[in-house]
Amino acid sequence: MQRAPTSWVIDPDDPRAPPQELWDRMTPEERQRVLDTLPSEFEISEACPPEGDFHFNPKVAARDALGGYFQRIGRRVYLACELPVYYPAERIFAPDVIAVLDVEVKERARWSVSAEGKGIDFALEILWSGSSKKDLEDNVTRYASLGISEYFVFDRKRRRLRGFRLAEGSARYQPIVPQEGRLASTVLDLDLSLEGDRLRFFHGLAPLPETHELLARLGSMVGDLEARIEETETSLDEERRRFDEERRRFDEERRRLDAERQRADEAERRLAEALAELERIKRERG
Incomplete structure (x- = not known):
């Protein structure tokens, strides 16, 4: 048999908290010793079957x-x-x-x-x-x-x-x-x-909701979220593909314009040279 405070004895076969009037007279330390002594677990028995x-x-x-x-x-x-x-x-x-x-x-x-x-x-x-x-x-x-x-x-x-x-x-x-x-x-x-x-x-x-229902609901929400993420990723991939295609076309158009600009510059240079040569010939004949 275990003892808590000297004023209260815990019977292991029938553990009980002290009467309220006795509890009220106990010091905080005595109360804590009572609580520490009161069992919280029991062996399996006929009174507490599995x-x-x-x-x-x-x-x-x-x-x-x-x-x-x-x-x-x-x-x-x-x-x-x-x-x-x-x-x-x-x-x-x-x-x-x-x-x-x-x-x-x-x-x-x-x-x-x-x-x-x-x-x-x-x-x-x-x-x-x-x-x-x-x-x-x-x-x-x-x-x-x-x-x-x-x-x-x-x-x-x-x-x-x-x-x-x-x-x-x-x-x-x-x-x-x-x-x-x-x-x-x-x-x-x-x-x-x-x-x-x-x-x-x-x-x-x-x-x-019970736990299994919350888990099922959470699983459904996660599944929906994953589907939306996959759909968004697919949409982003398509947008990225279209963007890459537009950028490729833009780059090709820029290269074409650069080539046209170079040809125009070359034609302008040749025209200037031709005009200069024509002026020179005119001056010699004049």
Whole structure:
């Protein structure tokens, strides 16, 4: 068993952040030692089983789509997948996706509510082959009691999406009622919906693009740009060819004019000589 400050002991089998009242009494150095001692990684166990693509892919796609969107609009939203979350004196948990509004966006090893000064605002769980009771019953009660504003569950195998939101002034969730097949997230100011077995986020009528879609769009743009460059280069080559032809014709015309000028000068010289000879003959006869 590891020790942080002498006032708080970390149980490696059940690591927890200290109660808030104890945290408030700690010095900055003691707090940092607590944070350094709280684990951010766990060995594979029955509680944290390895995951397959059916679970891994949708959570990463959700994080990346949201991350790209908030970066484009310039809003500070911290997003993470499977990040250990520590509420004061509570059991550790790690939702598939979390979002925290208006905080510094940086890499973290854990989210400590006491250290960060706020809890998470949005949680998403992907259900594939795990316990539906955990995601649809236990988490609904626990996340609400922790004050997480919104909680969504994407049951990929059954192609179902459920959402829950804290009622104002309550520690209980109310189901989010679908509107035209979508669930509204007031935290993210986005809608969530399913397309087959895919979870999509929408801003208005437009779906947030996923990474592979952005790459495909970028590839198409690059292809179009390369085609335009090739077309421009072809046009430039043709213009260059025409220019070279015109320059060749100009050079030939200049050489022709130079030759004509030389012949005219020679004819003028000969005429002058002939006139001079004629004048000489006239003077001799006169």
